[in-house]
Amino acid sequence: MSIARFWRETPRRYNLGGSKCGNCNTVYFPPRLVCPTCPQHRATIEKMVPFQLSGEGEVVSFTVVQDAAEGFEMQVPYVLALVRTVEGPVLTGQVVDVEPKDVAIGLKVKATFRKLREEGKAGVIHYGYKFTPAAAPASAAGPRGPVEPVRPTEATARDRAVA
Amino acid sequence: MRDVAVLGVGQTKFGELWDRSFREIGIEAGLQALVDAKLSSADLGGLFLGNMASGSLIDQEHIAPLILDYAGLSGRHLPSVRVEGGGASGALALHQGYLAVASGLYDFVVVGGAEKLTDVPDATAAQITSSAADHEWEVVFGATLPALWALMARRHMHLFGTTREQLASVAVHAHAMGAKNPNAHYRNKLSLEQVMNAGPVAEPLGVFDCAPLSDGAAAVVLGPLETAREHTDTPIKIAASQVACDTLALQHRDDFTTLGSTVVAARRAFQRARRAPADVHVAEVHDAYTISALLALEDLGFVEKGAAGPAFASGRFGPGGTPTVNPSGGLKAQGQPFGAVGVAQVVELVRQLRGEAKERQVSGASLGLAHNVGGTGATSVVTLLERAN
Numbered sequence: 001m002s003i004a005r006f007w008r009e010t011p012r013r014y015n016l017g018g019s020k021c022g023n024c025n026t027v028y029f030p031p032r033l034v035c036p037t038c039p040q041h042r043a044t045i046e047k048m049v050p051f052q053l054s055g056e057g058e059v060v061s062f063t064v065v066q067d068a069a070e071g072f073e074m075q076v077p078y079v080l081a082l083v084r085t086v087e088g089p090v091l092t093g094q095v096v097d098v099e100p101k102d103v104a105i106g107l108k109v110k111a112t113f114r115k116l117r118e119e120g121k122a123g124v125i126h127y128g129y130k131f132t133p134a135a136a137p138a139s140a141a142g143p144r145g146p147v148e149p150v151r152p153t154e155a156t157a158r159d160r161a162v163a
Numbered sequence: 164m165r166d167v168a169v170l171g172v173g174q175t176k177f178g179e180l181w182d183r184s185f186r187e188i189g190i191e192a193g194l195q196a197l198v199d200a201k202l203s204s205a206d207l208g209g210l211f212l213g214n215m216a217s218g219s220l221i222d223q224e225h226i227a228p229l230i231l232d233y234a235g236l237s238g239r240h241l242p243s244v245r246v247e248g249g250g251a252s253g254a255l256a257l258h259q260g261y262l263a264v265a266s267g268l269y270d271f272v273v274v275g276g277a278e279k280l281t282d283v284p285d286a287t288a289a290q291i292t293s294s295a296a297d298h299e300w301e302v303v304f305g306a307t308l309p310a311l312w313a314l315m316a317r318r319h320m321h322l323f324g325t326t327r328e329q330l331a332s333v334a335v336h337a338h339a340m341g342a343k344n345p346n347a348h349y350r351n352k353l354s355l356e357q358v359m360n361a362g363p364v365a366e367p368l369g370v371f372d373c374a375p376l377s378d379g380a381a382a383v384v385l386g387p388l389e390t391a392r393e394h395t396d397t398p399i400k401i402a403a404s405q406v407a408c409d410t411l412a413l414q415h416r417d418d419f420t421t422l423g424s425t426v427v428a429a430r431r432a433f434q435r436a437r438r439a440p441a442d443v444h445v446a447e448v449h450d451a452y453t454i455s456a457l458l459a460l461e462d463l464g465f466v467e468k469g470a471a472g473p474a475f476a477s478g479r480f481g482p483g484g485t486p487t488v489n490p491s492g493g494l495k496a497q498g499q500p501f502g503a504v505g506v507a508q509v510v511e512l513v514r515q516l517r518g519e520a521k522e523r524q525v526s527g528a529s530l531g532l533a534h535n536v537g538g539t540g541a542t543s544v545v546t547l548l549e550r551a552n
Contacts, residue, residue, distance in 0.1 A: 009299065013303075030299075030300060036410075036415075060318065060419065061314040061315070061317045061318040061321070061419055062314065062317060063310050063313035063314055063316075063317060063365045063366055063367075063368075064363070064365070064366040065305065065307065065310050065313075065364075065365045066362070066363045066364055066365065066366070067289070067307065067309065067364040067365065068305070068307070069290070069293065069302055069305050069306060069307045069310075070286070070290045072305045075305070077363075078305060080304070080305050080306055080310050080314070080365070081314075082314055082318075082413070082414055082419065089414075090414040090415070091300075091414060092300065092301045092304050092306055092311075092412070092413070092414045093304045093305075094304065094305050105317070105318075105321050116303065116304065116305070117303075117305075126303065128303070128304065129304075130304075
């Protein structure tokens with residue numbers, strides 16, 4: 001994947017920048033140019049405004065992936081979930097820092113900034129959101145694997161500067 | 164709009180066809196269909212070809228004229244059009260061919276579907292086919308096609324109490340049916356224990372909950388129903404061909420246990436044909452994953468939402484069922500060459516409705532339904548076929 005192709009999505013992938021319909025107030029992530037739910041579909045063109053998601057939500061469904069997507073081979077088994085955010089949009093992402101057996105539908109989670117995957121030794125490293133339990137479960141043994149090298153606060157600040 | 168009939172069918176074996184190239188299998192199916200339709204190629208108006216990913220899989224785009232060329236028809240400069248809709252590419256191509264004949268623009272067309280998945284390693288083929296999901300907002304975050312269907316499976320289990328055994332019964336059924344199909348990728352029977360104890364892919368789905376990645380091609384010849392008897396004693400009418408779409412990404416849907424595209428395509432198809440789900444004798448449904456078949460039976464209207472698991476496990480959709488489901492073995496056992504799937508479903512139904520399905524014959528079948536899905540349901544195509552009187 002070219003650098004630009006990933007880089008242009010950083011405000012969304014790093015910082016959960018979505019959009020809100022100026023007509024019906026429905027929130028979308030990733031941002032939309034037109035509202036899919038307004039009865040007056042055409043009237044919402046150019047009425048969509050930027051909207052920041054909080055990253056809080058809960059697990060709607062999840063799976064434990066054993067046969068990984070490309071670039072995720074070193075992370076198996078990993079939990080992939082549908083997370084409904086408190087603002088409404090549902091996001092697809094990993095749930096980390098928790099044993100798969102402790103993940104359940106209804107688990108409260110919050111978004112965190114992590115390394116997603118690497119394109120081989122010399123390729124682009126992709127960063128973006130994953131989810132962690134909002135409250136640590138009693139049986140949690142702490143984060144698995146090494147701590148990711150980039151701090152979310154730095155990235156957030158950089159993106160805000162760019163935006 | 165005039166009525167359209169299927170006049171001829173053809174299909175290659177599905178499976179790991181290492182000794183055969185993409186162009187060879189594509190042409191074999193098409194030529195079989197032409198011969199079956201007793202049609203001279205001089206009467207052909209055009210060709211529609213369903214294919215999902217030839218560029219990534221065999222480094223070859225622009226395959227519609229390629230197949231036309233190697234079928235020996237390029238000298239006539241016929242129009243040849245590729246159609247893509249993920250795993251629903253085949254039925255989408257059929258829809259285009261149907262429109263072309265129904266409109267009167269062409270009298271006779273060949274609709275083919277072909278895919279060559281084993282010229283790349285398994286993991287590469289899985290990655291390429293996952294591009295039928297949303298790359299930017301699903302795959303980049305670690306999703307695969309089986310993982311996305313597993314999310315639907317888990318939700319279905321949560322809401323309706325669907326069990327692991329009920330999911331596994333879909334694969335057991337598929338292999339029992341496929342054992343009778345000489346073209347099937349897999350002809351071995353599977354036990355419930357084998358399916359449930361197989362290695363996990365994306366829990367709750369295991370290896371045997373997932374259809375294989377296959378090579379294969381299928382083709383049909385379409386023409387006006389009015390003159391169909393000049394070509395065949397048993398013309399099969401396309402009573403409806405309906406396409407419906409939904410969001411590309413699963414995450415954007417209101418309901419993760421219903422394919423809205425399937426519900427709407429089926430409703431439109433039954434309305435068009437003035438028939439109801441209870442009238443269907445035989446159905447080929449998109450069982451790319453065991454959960455896919457359960458959702459399909461609910462969304463097509465054969466059972467209430469949430470009830471497909473117990474219904475399937477009780478044997479309701481087996482031989483003599485209402486309807487009999489996937490006599491070909493479905494994607495699970497007959498195989499899953501993406502672009503060919505939707506056309507192969509129609510090939511099987513035509514054989515069933517003609518009474519030529521031998522060991523697999525559903526007795527007295529006169530109305531058949533084909534259901535073909537792209538990705539996680541962003542595209543669904545429902546085709547109703549009936550034996551013309």
